[in-house]
Amino acid sequence: MGNFDERRQDIKTRALLRSYGRFIDTLGGRYISAGDVGTGADDLDVIGERTAHVVGRSAAAGGSGNSGPMTALGVYQSLRAAATSTWGTPDLTNRVIGVEGVGKVGSELIALLVRAGANVIATDVDVEAVRAVAARFPSIVVCDDVLDAELDVYAPCALGATVTVASTDRMTASIVCGAANNQLRTADVGQYLHSKGVLWVPDYVANAGGLIQVAGEKDGVDAQWVRHRVERIYDTVLSILDRSRSDSVPPGEAADRIAGARLRLERNGV
Template sequence: MPTTLGVFGRSRELSSRSHEQVVFCEDEKSGLKAIIAIHSTALGPALGGCRMYPYADEFEALEDVLRLSWGMTYKAAAAGVNLGGGKSVIIGDPASDKSEALFAAFARYVNTLGGRYVTAGDVGTNTDDLDIMGKYTQHVTGRSTAAGGSGDSARLTALGVFNAMRAGAESVWGTASLAGRTVGVEGVGKVGGELIALLLADGAEVCATDVTDAALHRISANHPSVHLLGSVVDAPVDIYAPCALGATLTPTSAEAIEARLICGAANNQLANPGVEQLLRRRDITWVPDFVANAGGLMQVDGELRGADRATVEGDVTRIFDRCRDIISAAHDAGIGIGAAASRFAELRLDGTI
């Protein structure tokens, strides 16, 4: 009997650490169909955003939430915060299916977990949605400042990616400055847009792509110097920054990429773990996404701890040091940077460090 068809088999494919709990949520009155996945609470309550997306079917949604929650465990562990890994997905079109009743129903399901899972924003949800959830559950972070939260996490997520990219650039070219480097940003939503502003301020040249015309028009209006391309994954750039959905690093794209450095905000960038070895053989440095994009997680962790904004921003800036240490450890051990980052996270999860 195949072991990859059910929830348990899928969970084991991701890691030797299986998921602790997967909850399927349905509310006929509001139309809610959602899945909450708790991968680990070894370091603390499982925190991870709520993604709203028009998945083709429940199996696609399940695959996404399992991978995303697994990634959150390693992101929290590698970031040094005392949180576990979780994620949730709502099956629906964020442009047409949102309602207070739907988010209220979702929040009530979050409440049934008794604080084991804390939700936040993600693709398809924003602070307005989180403010609605906050009326029905206390287990939510990233609400607007008016509602007592820390606001949208896009800026600090981008700041973390920017500093991770600087660490990667230092390992490749011997300097952390991005001045004169050409960066291809794939996905110019909230995080991608913030990252572009940071890159331009540091003197980088930027080209960008997105599947949404409105997003591209917004970037052109705000940053006229940005070159818009149909694709950046195989463009003649120094740095490829995937900031849209994951799995863009495939065996095929690994052979086509011209960039020397890959660092972006997208989750689960590798289509499979073997892709990193393909990149290494071509002398392409990949900064693991779960290390680079931890700024938003660190923001909501600060919100839970009651830390002030300046303290959290300082913590996010130090992603540069964390990435530098992980890259150095990878070189010393003769292993991939992703393997070195996972090793560091595993030591935290095991209580070794």
């Protein structure tokens, strides 16, 4: 049965997850479920007892396991590309990086950043998660709010909508790049960041590593292929930032234009 997380039984029970799996199965593959905040490989194993349309399961259940490390690697590669665009080098040595959220992705990102020689400041609303990451990485600084610090990079890796006009005015960071979904509170914040000279790496690009992993799981490719594709996010981000400069638009709009063009080609069978 795996190591199903029995905590929070009031909202996440084995029966509920199995019921969810049965519902997914009625969609006949039109929707494929995966992990997100509050769910992990063990939960997905339980869902997979009732449907084949689920990815991110444990290796024991035939899946690719925790997608946190690959998501973090994609964020790291995105950050290196943003650093290259901003400072002329991907080297993060002594750069001050504020990581907001130290869960299964944020903690793995911190591991990569510490290894790269960055100075990491971290925060999370989960006290136990903060204690665990501080014990794992004694060199990091823990605080209540990373935006109170002088940062080179703000890395939102918790819940979304933390990047607002107000938080942009507070931040000292030159780069915003993290794993959180829907980072911008409203669409116009992307233009505001751009006008302030703050480089934002679009969230759906920066956090694509996990999706690449579970898509690879579905297609039956090996871990080496997945890692290679995730590492190429560096090149993808550079191309988006080049497009942003050439079109004189924020990176988010440049990414949307590139994605739109690809979708049109796919619809036209090109």
